[in-house]
Amino acid sequence: MSEPARLWGENLTLAYDQRVISRELGITIPDGSLTVIVGPNACGKSTLLRALSRMLKPAAGAVHLDGRLISSYPSKEVARRLGLLPQSSIAPDGITVADLVARGRYPHQKFLKQWSRADERIIAEAMAATRVSDLGSRMVDELSGGQRQRVWLAMVLAQQTPLLLLDEPTTYLDIAHQMDVLDLCAELHHDRGHTLVAVLHDLNHACRYATHLIAMSDGQVVAQGDPAEIITAELVEEVFGLPCRIIPDPETGTPLVVPADRRGKIAKRAAARQDGSTPPEEAPVAAGARQSA
Amino acid sequence: MSTTKSQPAPAADRTRQGRRDSGDAVRVVRLAGDAVSFRLRTRMTFIYGTLVAATLVVFAITLMVGDYEIPLPRVLLALTGEGERLDVFFVQGMRLPRALTAILVGAALGVAGAVFQSLSRNPLGSPDIIGFTSGAATGAVLTILVLGGGMTQTSIGAVIGGLGTAGLVYLLALKRGVQGYRLILVGIGVNAMLLSARDYLMTRAELTEAMTAQVWLVGSLNGRDWTQVVAVSCGTGVLIPLILGLGPRLRLMEMGEDSARALGVPTQATQATALLTASALTGFGIAVAGPIGFIALAAPQLARRLVRANGTTLLGAGLMGGFLLLTADLIAQRALAPIQLPVGVVTAVVGGSYLVWLLYREWRTGRG
Numbered sequence: 001m002s003e004p005a006r007l008w009g010e011n012l013t014l015a016y017d018q019r020v021i022s023r024e025l026g027i028t029i030p031d032g033s034l035t036v037i038v039g040p041n042a043c044g045k046s047t048l049l050r051a052l053s054r055m056l057k058p059a060a061g062a063v064h065l066d067g068r069l070i071s072s073y074p075s076k077e078v079a080r081r082l083g084l085l086p087q088s089s090i091a092p093d094g095i096t097v098a099d100l101v102a103r104g105r106y107p108h109q110k111f112l113k114q115w116s117r118a119d120e121r122i123i124a125e126a127m128a129a130t131r132v133s134d135l136g137s138r139m140v141d142e143l144s145g146g147q148r149q150r151v152w153l154a155m156v157l158a159q160q161t162p163l164l165l166l167d168e169p170t171t172y173l174d175i176a177h178q179m180d181v182l183d184l185c186a187e188l189h190h191d192r193g194h195t196l197v198a199v200l201h202d203l204n205h206a207c208r209y210a211t212h213l214i215a216m217s218d219g220q221v222v223a224q225g226d227p228a229e230i231i232t233a234e235l236v237e238e239v240f241g242l243p244c245r246i247i248p249d250p251e252t253g254t255p256l257v258v259p260a261d262r263r264g265k266i267a268k269r270a271a272a273r274q275d276g277s278t279p280p281e282e283a284p285v286a287a288g289a290r291q292s293a
Numbered sequence: 294m295s296t297t298k299s300q301p302a303p304a305a306d307r308t309r310q311g312r313r314d315s316g317d318a319v320r321v322v323r324l325a326g327d328a329v330s331f332r333l334r335t336r337m338t339f340i341y342g343t344l345v346a347a348t349l350v351v352f353a354i355t356l357m358v359g360d361y362e363i364p365l366p367r368v369l370l371a372l373t374g375e376g377e378r379l380d381v382f383f384v385q386g387m388r389l390p391r392a393l394t395a396i397l398v399g400a401a402l403g404v405a406g407a408v409f410q411s412l413s414r415n416p417l418g419s420p421d422i423i424g425f426t427s428g429a430a431t432g433a434v435l436t437i438l439v440l441g442g443g444m445t446q447t448s449i450g451a452v453i454g455g456l457g458t459a460g461l462v463y464l465l466a467l468k469r470g471v472q473g474y475r476l477i478l479v480g481i482g483v484n485a486m487l488l489s490a491r492d493y494l495m496t497r498a499e500l501t502e503a504m505t506a507q508v509w510l511v512g513s514l515n516g517r518d519w520t521q522v523v524a525v526s527c528g529t530g531v532l533i534p535l536i537l538g539l540g541p542r543l544r545l546m547e548m549g550e551d552s553a554r555a556l557g558v559p560t561q562a563t564q565a566t567a568l569l570t571a572s573a574l575t576g577f578g579i580a581v582a583g584p585i586g587f588i589a590l591a592a593p594q595l596a597r598r599l600v601r602a603n604g605t606t607l608l609g610a611g612l613m614g615g616f617l618l619l620t621a622d623l624i625a626q627r628a629l630a631p632i633q634l635p636v637g638v639v640t641a642v643v644g645g646s647y648l649v650w651l652l653y654r655e656w657r658t659g660r661g
Contacts, residue, residue, distance in 0.1 A: 055551055079557030086551035090414070092544070095603035106545060107557040116327040159556070 004067070005031050006195065007052060007082070007163055011061035014047050014219070021047045022219035024061070029163075029212075034189040035197045036206040039216035040240050045199045046087060046167055048216070052197065053084040053165045065163075079107035083161040085152055087168050091140040097151050098136040101127055104158030126157035130184060146177030153184065164188065166198040170205070178202070182209050203240075207231055207254045215239050231255040337600045337609070344596075344612040348396065351619050355392045356384055358623075360631060386518075394517040394581060395622045395636070396615040397525045399588055401578040403596070403614020404533055404607055406589030408571035411543045411605040412564060413476045416651060419590040420455075420575045423480025426586070427487040428458025429579040430510055434491050437506045438498045447509065448524075448580035455579060458483060459572035463565075512585035512637030514622050521581045528577035536570050537607050539563060544604035585637050587644020588614050588621075594651065 008028040014021045021044040029035050029052070037045045050056040052063055054070045063070040065081060073081075083104075091100060104126065105119045127133045130150040135143065140151060149169065156164060166185070170178040186209055188194045200206045206213055207227040214224045217239045223230045236244050236257055243260040250256075318335040356368045363371065363380050370376035371384035406419045413423070420426050432454015436442040442450060462483050466476040495503050542563045546553040550560050575589065595617075596602075596609030618636065621643065625634040 050551075053555065055554055074557075075554070075559045076557035079555065084551070084555035086549065086555060088549065089552040090547065090549045092547050092603045094601060099603055103545060103548070103556065106541065112329045112331075113327060114331040115321055115323075116330050117323075118327070119330075120321075156555075 004064070005029055006066050007064070007197075009048075009052060009058075009061060009063040012048075012051055012058045012063070013060035014044065014051050014056060015059045016047075016056075020059070020219075025220065027052070027214070027221065029195060029197055032189075032193060032195055033212040034185060034210055035195075035212040035214060036210035037197065037199045037214045037216060038201075038203055038206045038239075039222075043216045043239075044219040045216050047219075049084075049165055049167050049197065049199055053082060054078060055084070055086070076107045079159060079161070081161055082163040082165065083156040083159040085156045085164075085166045085169055087171070089152060091148070093141070095140050096136065097132055097138050097140055097143070097154075098123070098127070100140050100151055101132070101154045101158050104155040107159060122160060123158050126154045129157060129188070130154040146173050146180060149173060149177070149181055150184070153181070157188070162194060164194050164196045166196065168199050168201065170200065170202070178205065185209065203231075203236070203257045204249070207256070208249060208252050227255055228253075231257070334600075337602065337606070340596075340599050341609060341612055344609070344616055348612070348616045348619060351616065351623060352392055352396070355395075355619065355623050355626075356388045358627060359383065359388065390519050390522045391514055391517050391622070392619060393522045394525060395514055395619040397522070397529050398514075398578040398582045398585070399592070399614040399616070399618025400533065400611040401525065401529050401574045401614070402585065402588040402618070403592035403610040403612075404536055405571040405574040405578070406591075406614070407593035407596075407605050407607050407610035408536060408539075408543065408567050409589070410593050411547060412567060413474075414547060415474070415477055416594050417590070418477055419593075420572075421586050421590055423477055424462055424482075424484035424487060425455050425459050425480075425572060425575055426579065426584045426589075427484045427491070428461075429455030429576060430584045431487045431491045431494075432457070433509055433579075433583075434494055434506045437509065438494050438502055441502075451580050451584075452573075452576040455576045456572055458487065459568065463568055508635065509583050511635040512583035512640070513635035514582055514625075515633055515635065517581065525577055525581045529574065532570050532574045532577070533611060536567065536574070539567050539570075540605065540607045543567060543607075547604055583635075583637065585618065585640055587640045587647065588618055591644050591647045592617055 005028045008026075010026050012025040012027070013023050014025065025048065027048065037048065039045050047056065051058050054063065057071070065073065065078065070078060101123050102119070105123065108119070109115075124133070127136065130153050132147065132150050132154050135147060135151070140148060143151065153166075153169070156166075169181050169185070173181065182205055185196055185198060189196050189211075210227050212224065213227040213230060215222045215230070215235060222239055223235055231246060233244055233246050236242055236246070243262075245258045245260065246255050247258060248254070248256065320333045320335060321330070322333060323330040353365065353368070356372075357363055357365060361379070361383055363383060367376055367380050368384055371380040372389070374381060374385070402420075409418045409420055409423065409425075410416055412418065429451040433447045433451040435454070436447050436450030440446065440450070462476065462480050465483070466479045495506065498506065542553070542558045545556055545558050546560060546563065554560050578585070592614035593605065593610035596606050596613040599613075600606050600609055602609070618640070621639040622636045625636040625639045628634060628639070
């Protein structure tokens with residue numbers, strides 16, 4: 001048997017109060033992968049990420065980090081191994097970019113050792129990697145959305161963790177800034193050998209950047225593996241309820257999801273309403289159950 | 294030891310950003326290689342130094358003025374126990390303990406207020422607003438009117454009332470961790486109930502007892518002696534350092550609970566410890582001086598704005614609280630001399646204006 005992965009969960013039952021999101025979920029994050037979790041709204045992707053980063057205590061089951069239960073580590077120790085960019089963070093009033101990034105060093109700092117030379121160097125490196133070095137003395141609350149997201153990423157990078165979990169890092173960004181953030185993820189994965197886990201909304205981005213894709217629906221993992229192998233029209237229809245075609249991305253050759261054109265049907269329905277007749281019934285497309293490893 | 298000066302913003306940068314730029318110089322201090330290293334903000338160091346100096350000046354004035362004025366050289370002499378007997382009596386027996394009580398109680402209220410504001414992420418989150426002060430006051434009134442207690446019993450009643458209310462508010466506001474607005478809203482509700490309970494007690498009381506209770510309720514430092522100084526220094530001496538140690542964690546928690554936890558802050562434990570110690574600190578303050586209003590509300594915000602800090606400044610709030618209460622007490626003693634006002638009246642006038650300004654400003658910036 002091969003060595004277990006650094007981060008994995010078994011038999012996870014995840015719930016907020018009484019509302020159960022996932023039952024008996026098993027998940028393994030391959031070491032050195034850029035894993036992307038996709039799925040429709042409210043399918044439990046963020047909940048899973050929260051459980052993997054010990055933000056949410058599982059109602060049953062356990063998350064393992066580096067061979068031990070994640071709950072058995074002291075808080076700071078986890079923060080030295082695993083970084084998380086939450087969906088929403090509040091930038092304190094009147095904080096500069098450099099000061100915010102510096103907060104990422106907290107898990108490494110001691111009572112008397114607040115600002116070592118190593119701290120200073122690592123903060124500079126994190127800011128250079130996310131291209132925010134020039135913004136150091138600017139106030140975070142006057143930056144654009146794209147810049148701000150890069151600053152938060154720099155803070156998580158300054159934590160210097162081999163594992164990085166990102167919850168919807170591209171939400172609220174325009175397309176160019178989305179690509180910026182994703183390129184940065186690919187860079188971190190490729191050049192620095194970080195293991196990344198990101199929750200993304202855009203399937204095409206997921207297919208292009210992921211080395212390992214996890215598709216979730218209704219709290220369960222429906223498919224996982226290399227995007228090129230698992231993404232099919234049937235899978236997308238099953239997970240998102242969206243009829244589509246899959247073609248190779250002309251840029252990268254990775255799967256590209258093209259939603260089916262439904263405008264014709266809309267026009268037909270409108271015409272039918274004007275005639276006063278009922279629209280013809282259409283048999284729903286059979287969605288084949290599918291599970292692949 | 295080495296010190297380096299870093300990152301004053303370049304001039305061009307500063308003009309572009311206008312007044313929002315911190316323009317803050319930072320001095321890095323390193324001792325024994327890297328083993329001891331920290332950053333000092335020039336502005337923060339300067340403001341704190343000024344606050345300490347200002348407090349010392351007001352402190353000296355407090356010892357000098359009164360119906361029996363004593364010039365500074367004789368005050369200094371009296372402090373060493375030499376000098377005329379009357380000087381020593383006034384300085385050591387009356388003015389010194391009163392001034393020390395003012396500084397310590399002010400500092401305690403300031404630090405506690407900063408903790409409440411940080412936890413609730415709201416400048417209105419103070420023991421006044423969220424019902425803690427009312428709880429302590431109701432406890433005290435209950436002791437005076439129903440149990441007929443004296444000074445010490447009243448203090449104990451106040452602390453029990455305050456802690457009980459804090460516990461109740463915390464439990465009612467607790468749901469997957471405490472959230473700012475819920476803490477404040479629950480506090481306001483509990484506050485209203487306590488006020489009506491207290492008013493009911495007052496209507497049932499004998500006139501003289503009601504007078505005693507009412508005087509206590511305003512908050513006063515009249516006639517505080519060394520017993521109070523010892524009590525409040527024991528309390529603050531233990532609790533303030535404990536809370537100052539929580540400072541970095543509290544500042545991280547202001548970024549949201551998930552962010553703080555991701556950085557390795559045990560958020561729930563920190564929240565509970567901070568709330569408990571800040572409540573105890575408020576309790577000590579109230580036990581000694583009565584429910585003095587607005588120091589806990591105003592001191593943290595004033596300190597933070599002066600320093601232009603990007604998070605709670607616990608130490609600054611303490612220094613500011615001490616300075617404010619000492620100054621307010623000097624005004625209370627001298628404004629209408631020979632009539633001695635309770636200091637709570639002065640803080641209420643000054644603090645009330647501040648509260649109106651704060652609400653106005655929050656409303657204007659849409660953050661209210």
